[in-house]
Amino acid sequence: xxxxxxxxxxxxxxxYNVFKVKTVQAISPRTNNTGRFYTIETNDWVNIIPVTENQxxxxxxQYRHGSQKVTLEIPGGLVDDEHHREAALxxxxxxxxxxxxxxQYLGAVNPNPAIFNNLCHTYLVDKVRKVSGKNLDPNExxxxxxxxxxxxxxxIEKGIITHALVVVAFHFYFSKASRS
Numbered sequence: 001x002x003x004x005x006x007x008x009x010x011x012x013x014x015x016y017n018v019f020k021v022k023t024v025q026a027i028s029p030r031t032n033n034t035g036r037f038y039t040i041e042t043n044d045w046v047n048i049i050p051v052t053e054n055q056x057x058x059x060x061x062q063y064r065h066g067s068q069k070v071t072l073e074i075p076g077g078l079v080d081d082e083h084h085r086e087a088a089l090x091x092x093x094x095x096x097x098x099x100x101x102x103x104q105y106l107g108a109v110n111p112n113p114a115i116f117n118n119l120c121h122t123y124l125v126d127k128v129r130k131v132s133g134k135n136l137d138p139n140e141x142x143x144x145x146x147x148x149x150x151x152x153x154x155x156i157e158k159g160i161i162t163h164a165l166v167v168v169a170f171h172f173y174f175s176k177a178s179r180s
Contacts, residue, residue: 056146100128106172
């Protein structure tokens with residue numbers, strides 16, 4: 001039976017403002033050996049699926065430095081000092097200039113429990129409409145586009161939508177839709 005490891009020591013190794021790298025030492029309950037591990041400590045994240053009255057998803061295109069590619073995603077970001085619901089609505093407005101009605105929590109996942117301590121929460125916002133201009137961070141460049149809901153599965157299948165957390169968000173969305 002798998003058991004939790006005994007924590008010996010845990011220290012912040014580096015602080016990069018939006019995340020911290022932590023060094024952890026723990027004892028294996030099976031071997032009694034000590035292991036050293038590195039984890040990434042960060043606030044929770046949010047993803048938002050904004051749906052217009054015409055059944056289109058408000059999506060964003062942006063350059064990602066990790067993949068060095070422009071990606072097709074949904075709005076999202078870091079939870080600051082607020083509840084993740086408020087962070088979702090804030091990120092939607094900042095990245096797209098859109099707001100909507102009927103905010104619904106769809107679920108959460110751990111992005112990678114091997115190294116991350118946080119969760120990514122997904123929200124559905126219905127009847128979104130443009131209410132303002134975008135309010136981007138200095139290092140953000142975002143284009144807003146509309147994609148019909150019916151095209152999303154094909155975009156995932158064809159590898160056009162590749163961001164794992166966006167794919168999971170759409171899994172939550174389509175799973176809920178099939179139960180409604």
